[in-house]
Amino acid sequence: MEKTLEIWHELVRSRQMVLLDEILADEIRFHSPFVWKPKEGKAMAKFILSNVIEVFEDFRYVRQIVGETDCCLEFEARVGELSLRGVDLIRIDESGKIIDFEVMVRPANALQTLGAEMGKRIGA
Amino acid sequence: MEKTLEIWHELVRSRQMVLLDEILADEIRFHSPFVWKPKEGKAMAKFILSNVIEVFEDFRYVRQIVGETDCCLEFEARVGELSLRGVDLIRIDESGKIIDFEVMVRPANALQTLGAEMGKRIGA
Numbered sequence: 556m557e558k559t560l561e562i563w564h565e566l567v568r569s570r571q572m573v574l575l576d577e578i579l580a581d582e583i584r585f586h587s588p589f590v591w592k593p594k595e596g597k598a599m600a601k602f603i604l605s606n607v608i609e610v611f612e613d614f615r616y617v618r619q620i621v622g623e624t625d626c627c628l629e630f631e632a633r634v635g636e637l638s639l640r641g642v643d644l645i646r647i648d649e650s651g652k653i654i655d656f657e658v659m660v661r662p663a664n665a666l667q668t669l670g671a672e673m674g675k676r677i678g679a
Numbered sequence: 680m681e682k683t684l685e686i687w688h689e690l691v692r693s694r695q696m697v698l699l700d701e702i703l704a705d706e707i708r709f710h711s712p713f714v715w716k717p718k719e720g721k722a723m724a725k726f727i728l729s730n731v732i733e734v735f736e737d738f739r740y741v742r743q744i745v746g747e748t749d750c751c752l753e754f755e756a757r758v759g760e761l762s763l764r765g766v767d768l769i770r771i772d773e774s775g776k777i778i779d780f781e782v783m784v785r786p787a788n789a790l791q792t793l794g795a796e797m798g799k800r801i802g803a
Contacts, residue, residue: 588785591762618768620751622744627751629768638715642766642783644742644753659766659783661712663794666787 556621559651560628567614572605579653586657588641589670600656602677607658610634610672634672639665680745683775684752691738696729704776712765712784713794724780726801731782734758734796758796763789 559578566574576597584593585600594603608614611632617640618629628643639660646655660666683702690698700721708717709724718727732738735756741764742753752767763784770779784790 586764586785589787591786591789618749620744620746620749625742625744627744627766627768640710640781640783642751642768644751644766657764657785659764659785661710661781661783662715663713663790665715666790670787 556623556626556647556651559645559647559653560619560621560626563645564616567608567616570608572601572608575601575604578651579656580648580650583653584655586655588658588660588666589673604656606673606676607669610669610676634665634668637665637668639669680747680750680771680775683769683771683777684743684745684750687769688740691732691740694732696725696732699725699728702775702777703780704772704774704778707777708779710779710781712782712790713797728780730797730800731793734793734800758789758792761789761792763793 562574562578566572579597579600581597583597583600584595585603586593611634614630614632616628616630620627625646629640631640641658641660644657645653648654660669686698686702690696703721703724705721707721707724708719709727710717718724735758738754738756740752740754744751749770753764755764765782765784768781769777772778784793
């Protein structure tokens with residue numbers, strides 16, 4: 556988990572989305588804050604993560620709770636004029652690749668604004 | 680943290696809300712999924728937690744990531760006909776009492792329904 560998180564933090568810092576290729580499993584499931592049903596596959600996860608990282612302003616992690624196969628990274632950021640907090644819930648497989656990525660965001664008004672901004676970028 | 684979590688799970692199982700008196704710090708801050716500003720104080724946190732536990736149906740924890748002072752408990756539940764997942768992000772003080780409790784919920788439609796149900800019970 557440590558190595559995977561090291562690469563993750565490096566890509567968030569540097570915005571080098573190509574690093575996702577190294578750490579996402581082909582069969583990753585991505586659970587968005589907006590819909591119940593997960594999106595499946597590496598290409599889809601990469602597409603969503605690349606876009607969401609552009610929508611957040613002043614993005615920073617504020618808490619990290621790390622287990623053997625699962626971790627919870629809490630962040631703060633802004634969308635437009637609203638402050639928000641959220642979590643990335645990450646699960647890795649035996650080879651250290653991310654097989655499950657879930658995002659939750661609060662509060663409700665910031666979630667709604669985030670949804671509108673994401674909708675403009677990626678549709679749906 | 681282990682002892683605090685043991686009591687927490689016992690109270691969720693038994694719905695003995697009186698156990699909150701043992702594990703909430705007087706100066707607890709409660710961060711709801713709906714508003715940015717935290718609610719402060721033990722009485723307020725007890726009131727909110729007692730109500731939210733009544734609104735969720737089929738509530739169960741599905742993942743637990745535990746650190747020294749912070750933990751992330753992920754749950755699944757239903758509100759009305761909608762399935763949801765959420766996290767309880769818990770921080771304890773040196774004496775093991777909960778000083779910070781944050782809740783996030785996905786997806787957006789379930790969050791909205793939860794808000795409506797909570798509004799009926801406790802008003803805004």
